[in-house]
Amino acid sequence: MYILVAPDKFRGSLEASEVCQSISDGIHLAYPDAEIVNIPLADGGEGTTRILTERSNGKFVTAIVRDPLGRYIEAEYGISGDGATAFIEMAAASGLNLLKPFEQNPLLTSTIGTGELIVHAIEAGVEEIILGIGGSATTDAGIGMAYALGYEFFDENNEALAPIGGNLSRIKLISSEKVYHRLKPIRFTVACDVTNPLYGESGAAYVYGPQKGASKTMVSQLDQGLQNIAAVAAETFGYDVSEKPGTGAAGGLGAGVLWFLNAELREGVGIVMERCDIENHVKKADLVITGEGKVDEQTLSGKVVKGLADLCQKYQVPLAVVCGTLMITSTETKGAGITYAVSVLNRPMTLTQAEDEAYSLVRDATFQLVRLFFHSGQK
Known part of the structure; x- marks a missing residue:
């Protein structure tokens, strides 16, 4: 048998x-x-990186990156045995588990460390990145990740903005002039197991914001910010993704990976089973x-x-x-x-x-x- x-x-x-x-x-x-x-x-969440790395006879790599509040930490990801694919969990750098309860504030947190892990993996020579986006401490629509990759965000006075959730509503311009030159050829597959849109009552801020320390006032502010970045991004990139299922995942990082990485969103368990x-x-x-x-x-x-x-x-x-x-x-x-x-x-x-x-x-x-x-x- x-x-x-x-x-x-x-x-x-x-x-x-x-x-x-x-x-x-x-x-x-x-x-x-x-x-x-x-x-x-695994279903694309916690543990996925380890399973996929071990399954591919790969190795684990440690990088120094910033946590959700900008403090430097060690974060781990995997590289496949053939060196072609990196397996990254955004929670390793931008996860809620990295913060004490009193530190949780999605107006101040950022996915910048996730972007730094991506850069580290690209520098290691990978051609493909599989990114799990569960367990985030952030509601920044991925602008922190994008910032680490060279994107810049400006307000109405053309002043540069820090890539945090609280600044989403102030963004008027997205610049890609300084984007990391090795980013474009990389294939990104993103494990996404929720179907929430980017904003609104079923969106990232209202559904998941309170779990990350957001008060009712903060939830409203974040949702307005998500609406704003969606409008600016639609004008910048030529398409609107805000209603696409999964764009509300990980505080809007689901939308961010579409804008900034040209990624494919897929059900996490499907990725793991295929691999x-x-x-x-x-x-x-x-x-x-x-x-x-x-x-x-x-x-x-x-x-x-x-x-x-x-x-x-x-x-x-x-x-x-x-x-x-x-x-x-x-x-x-x-x-x-x-x-x-x-x-x-x-x-x-x-x-x-x-x-x-x-x-x-x-x-x-x-x-x-x-x-x-x-x-x-x-x-």
Whole structure:
């Protein structure tokens, strides 16, 4: 039997590679002769860089860049084994996790460090950059990133502006005269797992601003700024992207990568699965086992489980899901193309207990599902 094990991480307890090992242990307990292929996955967010770098037999590189408030820090990204592709998570330089709660203020934060990581990667000789844009501390529409690449922003008096969220409403001119000369040939693919437009009630400021420390007044100011930069950018570049799904991601960086990088926005899980050649493994599998910490309605729209479910349906391969918390109904499970879904929790326990025992819980739940699967004749 050929079993593909392809889970996401269990946030707070197990990395995706550890989930793979735990599931594999459970399979071998139930079916010692099984042929197992382990492929850790991610949805384009946290952990994606590590998975793609390791999958390509690549290396990790450290660069000195600026954090969201302009302080110099060390940030890591990956380069593929052949040296052609860089894997960057914007959160490594511009993430909310880099700030203390009292420091969070999207009027003052910037994606400049993300741009510096891009420059560093280009200087290393890459031809393509895959950029994940989750977990940002910013609502600057990517002007900080652009500034690091040589773009300049001016107000109505032709005075240069610092590339922070609070200055979005003051921008009247975008200059590309000093843009980094090696930028244009680089191919950019951006992992984007939200569909929000740039501004408005469903946009970057109103939906995500409060999570980054924005008050109601600040949210309104930021939204006006996003509307302004959209208008100036549309005039500068000749097209309006503000209504395009995903442009509101990462505080408007989704729009910024279209303006300043000529990037392609793609669903993160699709990028990862393509890079890991998942489809060919699914084709050959007798069973696919995946999992993540919580399976809920959000899981069924763009996460690892949904991506695998679609492929398994295409090739009529059964899909089993192990998770910490199972929050979808049997009808939703069936409708998503999931053959079997189970929570690993085998008794009442606290979150701390569940995290501490995650490895054995996943192993034991896998043992039970594999025994059920192979003894039920579903081969």
